[in-house]
Amino acid sequence: MSTVAFAVIAILTLAAALAAATLQKLMHAALSFAVMFVGISAFFFLLGAEFVGLVQIFVYIGAVAVLIVFTILLTRDDTGKVRSFNWGGVIVAIAVFVGLVWAIAKTKSLPLTPSQIEPITVQRIGELLMTNYVWPLQCVGVLLTAALIGALILVMEEKS
Amino acid sequence: MTLPILLVISSGLFCIGLLAALSRRHAIFILIGIEMMLAAANLNFIAFWRFGPQPAQPTGMMVAIFAIAIAAAEAAVGLAMVIVVYRHFRSTNVDQLDRLKG
Amino acid sequence: MNSWITNNVWLIPAAPIAASLLILAFGKAARRAAAAVAIVGQIAALTMSIFAFVPTLHSHGFRAVQNFTWFTFGEQILRIGFVLDPLAAAMLLMIALVGLCIFVFSIGYMGEDKNFSRFFAYLSFFSGAMLGVVVANSLLLLFVFWELVGLASYLLIGFWIERPSAAAAAKKAFITTRIGDMGFFLGILLLYHRSGTLLFYDGGRGCLEPVALSAIGSSVTLVALLIFCGAMGKSGQFPLHVWLPDAMEGPTPVSALIHAATMVAAGVFLVARVYPIFSVGAINGVTPSLTVVVWIGVITGLMAALIAIAQFDIKRILAYSTVSQLGLMMVSLGAGGVAAGIMHLLAHGFFKALLFLGAGSVIHGLHHEQDIRKMGGLHRLMPITFLTYAVGMMALSGVPFFFSGGWTKEEILHATSNWPRSHLPHYLALIGVILTALYMTRQIIYVFFGNRRAASEHAHESPSVMAIPLIVLAVCAVFLSVVLTPAWPWLESYLTGHPARFDARLLIQPMIVVSLALVGAGVSVGIWMYRRAGEADPLQHAQPALFRFLENKMWIDEIYGRTVIALSAILARLSDWMDRHVWDALVQDIGRIGQFLGRVTTSADERVINAGVDESTSGAHGLGRLMSRWHSGQIQTYLGAVALGMLALVLLYAWLG
Numbered sequence: 042m043s044t045v046a047f048a049v050i051a052i053l054t055l056a057a058a059l060a061a062a063t064l065q066k067l068m069h070a071a072l073s074f075a076v077m078f079v080g081i082s083a084f085f086f087l088l089g090a091e092f093v094g095l096v097q098i099f100v101y102i103g104a105v106a107v108l109i110v111f112t113i114l115l116t117r118d119d120t121g122k123v124r125s126f127n128w129g130g131v132i133v134a135i136a137v138f139v140g141l142v143w144a145i146a147k148t149k150s151l152p153l154t155p156s157q158i159e160p161i162t163v164q165r166i167g168e169l170l171m172t173n174y175v176w177p178l179q180c181v182g183v184l185l186t187a188a189l190i191g192a193l194i195l196v197m198e199e200k201s
Numbered sequence: 202m203t204l205p206i207l208l209v210i211s212s213g214l215f216c217i218g219l220l221a222a223l224s225r226r227h228a229i230f231i232l233i234g235i236e237m238m239l240a241a242a243n244l245n246f247i248a249f250w251r252f253g254p255q256p257a258q259p260t261g262m263m264v265a266i267f268a269i270a271i272a273a274a275e276a277a278v279g280l281a282m283v284i285v286v287y288r289h290f291r292s293t294n295v296d297q298l299d300r301l302k303g
Numbered sequence: 304m305n306s307w308i309t310n311n312v313w314l315i316p317a318a319p320i321a322a323s324l325l326i327l328a329f330g331k332a333a334r335r336a337a338a339a340v341a342i343v344g345q346i347a348a349l350t351m352s353i354f355a356f357v358p359t360l361h362s363h364g365f366r367a368v369q370n371f372t373w374f375t376f377g378e379q380i381l382r383i384g385f386v387l388d389p390l391a392a393a394m395l396l397m398i399a400l401v402g403l404c405i406f407v408f409s410i411g412y413m414g415e416d417k418n419f420s421r422f423f424a425y426l427s428f429f430s431g432a433m434l435g436v437v438v439a440n441s442l443l444l445l446f447v448f449w450e451l452v453g454l455a456s457y458l459l460i461g462f463w464i465e466r467p468s469a470a471a472a473a474k475k476a477f478i479t480t481r482i483g484d485m486g487f488f489l490g491i492l493l494l495y496h497r498s499g500t501l502l503f504y505d506g507g508r509g510c511l512e513p514v515a516l517s518a519i520g521s522s523v524t525l526v527a528l529l530i531f532c533g534a535m536g537k538s539g540q541f542p543l544h545v546w547l548p549d550a551m552e553g554p555t556p557v558s559a560l561i562h563a564a565t566m567v568a569a570g571v572f573l574v575a576r577v578y579p580i581f582s583v584g585a586i587n588g589v590t591p592s593l594t595v596v597v598w599i600g601v602i603t604g605l606m607a608a609l610i611a612i613a614q615f616d617i618k619r620i621l622a623y624s625t626v627s628q629l630g631l632m633m634v635s636l637g638a639g640g641v642a643a644g645i646m647h648l649l650a651h652g653f654f655k656a657l658l659f660l661g662a663g664s665v666i667h668g669l670h671h672e673q674d675i676r677k678m679g680g681l682h683r684l685m686p687i688t689f690l691t692y693a694v695g696m697m698a699l700s701g702v703p704f705f706f707s708g709g710w711t712k713e714e715i716l717h718a719t720s721n722w723p724r725s726h727l728p729h730y731l732a733l734i735g736v737i738l739t740a741l742y743m744t745r746q747i748i749y750v751f752f753g754n755r756r757a758a759s760e761h762a763h764e765s766p767s768v769m770a771i772p773l774i775v776l777a778v779c780a781v782f783l784s785v786v787l788t789p790a791w792p793w794l795e796s797y798l799t800g801h802p803a804r805f806d807a808r809l810l811i812q813p814m815i816v817v818s819l820a821l822v823g824a825g826v827s828v829g830i831w832m833y834r835r836a837g838e839a840d841p842l843q844h845a846q847p848a849l850f851r852f853l854e855n856k857m858w859i860d861e862i863y864g865r866t867v868i869a870l871s872a873i874l875a876r877l878s879d880w881m882d883r884h885v886w887d888a889l890v891q892d893i894g895r896i897g898q899f900l901g902r903v904t905t906s907a908d909e910r911v912i913n914a915g916v917d918e919s920t921s922g923a924h925g926l927g928r929l930m931s932r933w934h935s936g937q938i939q940t941y942l943g944a945v946a947l948g949m950l951a952l953v954l955l956y957a958w959l960g
Contacts, residue, residue, distance in 0.1 A: 055213055058214055061221065062217050062233075062234065067230075070230065084210075090259075090261075090265065092266075093266060093269070101240070105276045108280055116229070129223070129224075130220060130939065131223075133223055134216045137216050137946050138215075142209055144954065144957035145209060159257075165259070166262065170263075181270045184270075185273075192278050193281075223942055223943050223946070295937065298938070299936025
């Protein structure tokens with residue numbers, strides 16, 4: 042049962058990703074971008090990382106995708122002039138994929154079945170964040186602040 | 202659902218992201234590609250965590266969480282830059298951004 | 304005090320030399336200070352000479368010797384020293400006193416010269432060096448001072464450096480005396496080689512003492528003759544006399560000090576000092592070396608006196624007179640009359656200096672006119688000069704009784720008449736006496752008597768700073784006659800160590816009568832010949848060929864010019880040709896090789912190295928241009944490159960397992 046679901050989610054994700062990469066119209070690409078993230082969240086849920094999956098939905102779909110849509114709106118292009126497709130990039134991407142797959146195939150002793158665990162509670166994550174990972178947490182906080190301020194400064198128009 | 206399959210899927214996602222970043226001319230598509238690559242990496246982390254020797258320690262989850270946070274910050278800044286570039290060049294075609302040409 | 308000075312005889316030459324260095328150190332500005340320093344130095348030397356003279360009076364045969372080691376090389380020790388004996392003491396007094404008179408005279412004579420200070424520095428230097436010659440106890444030390452005296456003479460003859468004739472005369476003097484000095488040095492070397500010592504007196508081992516003299520053995524004549532070469536050069540004996548008349552280019556005080564009284568006397572002094580070497584193995588007082596001395600002296604004396612008759616320059620007459628008198632002194636020394644020769648030397652020092660200073664006074668008063676044909680009638684205009692000059696003239700001519708020159712000349716004639724080898728020098732000396740009186744009478748008539756000719760119109764007497772030394776010297780010339788009389792031969796006994804007795808009968812001797820007669824003959828002939836002398840010389844009128852021969856110094860300078868000097872000129876041209884065409888060509892060829900190598904290196908550098916560098920740089924250029932194409936500025940290109948790099952790493956990692 043889970044195998045079928047897994048296969049469907051996998052196909053959905055990959056298709057959405059492909060669509061996001063190759064569609065010509067920006068809005069369509071952005072929307073399929075969001076669908077892809079849904080698929081990835083489903084993967085997270087399947088793997089038992091529920092919290093991360095939810096965070097993914099909140100952040101990526103709720104924020105990043107929306108941000109991208111807004112940016113598309115703000116940077117309206119006059120009828121897209123350049124439609125050329127760079128085939129060199131395709132070749133590189135395919136080469137990288139082949140290489141990675143080959144590396145994976147060559148790796149021995151990859152565990153095949155996941156081990157049973159208790160679900161990780163949010164409380165547990167919160168505890169860990171505040172104790173073991175408090176420094177990274179603070180740093181990320183600072184980083185986010187800086188990024189926001191930076192983005193604002195970049196975008197703010199100078200008073201002329 | 203075995204680890205190798207998961208790895209192959211995440212590799213595929215990664216390469217599709219790479220494809221988007223390399224072969225599109227629009228700046229936003231490059232950002233989309235980068236976000237895709239980051240997401241694929243997150244998937245990789247979680248997969249390894251789950252199938253790893255000590256899944257009781259949510260190390261992989263923590264990394265993924267932080268990576269998401271950082272990716273969001275990076276997306277914000279990147280998009281801000283796209284806007285600024287658009288204001289300056291009136292276009293989002295990266296072919297025109299070749300000041301680094303040496 | 305006495306013993307102190309005999310132990311510190313070296314101070315006597317040191318004082319004037321120190322004065323000279325002091326003057327040279329302070330430059331030409333302080334003129335009065337320069338003269339004062341020089342005179343103070345000379346007075347110090349004179350005072351110390353007097354103090355040194357006193358102890359030598361006490362005992363006969365007094366000799367104080369002080370030797371010390373100069374340096375050692377290997378095992379040989381070189382010792383030098385100072386000696387004080389009657390010979391040295393008498394010479395010291397004469398040199399110091401005459402020198403002092405000349406220094407004072409120079410203040411007036413050189414008063415307008417702009418190199419006043421330099422003159423006094425050189426004079427002091429000369430005085431110190433001459434005093435050093437006299438007190439040296441080592442032949443080597445004597446030679447050192449000898450050379451310093453020669454140097455001072457060169458500097459002073461050529462004092463007016465802007466005159467080419469003065470420079471040429473100084474050079475001639477130096478070179479001619481150098482030829483003599485070469486022989487002198489060879490003699491020193493031979494002496495040292497044979498006897499092992501150069502000290503004169505060394506407690507029995509000195510080279511003038513019997514042990515060393517017998518060690519010299521058979522080469523004693525050669526040593527003596529070589530040393531005599533030096534004496535010939537310095538004292539202007541034939542054939543090295545040619546520099547002395549030319550040396551009159553120097554200022555007159557220089558002529559007085561150096562070429563009348565002191566330096567030229569050094570040669571005679573040298574022969575007297577090393578007399579034991581000359582007289583080794585004497586039979587009846589005759590040795591081969593002494594014979595040579597006699598003949599050279601007599602040739603010199605006669606030749607110079609003949610030339611003096613035909614000269615028109617007031618100083619040249621005196622110069623040839625000096626040469627003649629030096630020849631006479633050499634004759635005396637060679638014939639055995641050492642004391643006579645030295646006494647004449649001392650007396651000659653005083654009256655010749657007097658004559659030269661008198662001539663200087665005349666020159667100064669006539670505004671530097673030196674031709675006697677343009678003088679005349681000065682005896683009323685310059686009375687002091689005339690009177691002192693007359694005293695000097697009579698002393699030189701040999702008027703006995705009141706003038707020192709007379710007694711000494713008589714002693715010399717006495718010594719030559721006793722010479723066993725031959726009587727010819729004696730007769731020639733007699734002729735010399737006549738000639739001396741003749742030319743001096745000629746000179747004094749030309750200069751002081753007769754009508755006033757061209758330059759005499761504006762003559763004036765000299766200032767007292769010049770007149771007083773003249774008077775002092777004249778007094779000395781007279782005073783010496785007192786101590787020189789044969790009746791009381793004090794000076795002779797002082798020099799030879801024999802006791803002296805006062806014997807009035809000795810005042811009248813046959814030789815005195817002879818010499819008086821000769822002097823009288825000479826003077827009267829002179830007066831008769833020249834009493835109406837004017838612009839033209841009577842002898843020149845009577846015997847023009849002979850006169851021209853004598854006037855041109857017997858053409859000796861010209862003979863030298865054709866022979867010796869021409870030979871050295873040929874050698875010089877030959878050396879020049881060799882230098883230019885042989886050595887220079889060699890050097891040029893080497894240079895050309897160097898040039899060729901340089902060209903090869905340059906072309907190698909350009910073609911090979913430069914080209915190589917150029918190629919590599921253009922290669923790097925091309926490579927750079929190639930690689931810059933990767934920097935397209937397109938981020939997608941960069942990203943693709945990164946992806947490929949990452950792929951490579953992954954593959955590598957996987958492949959390595």
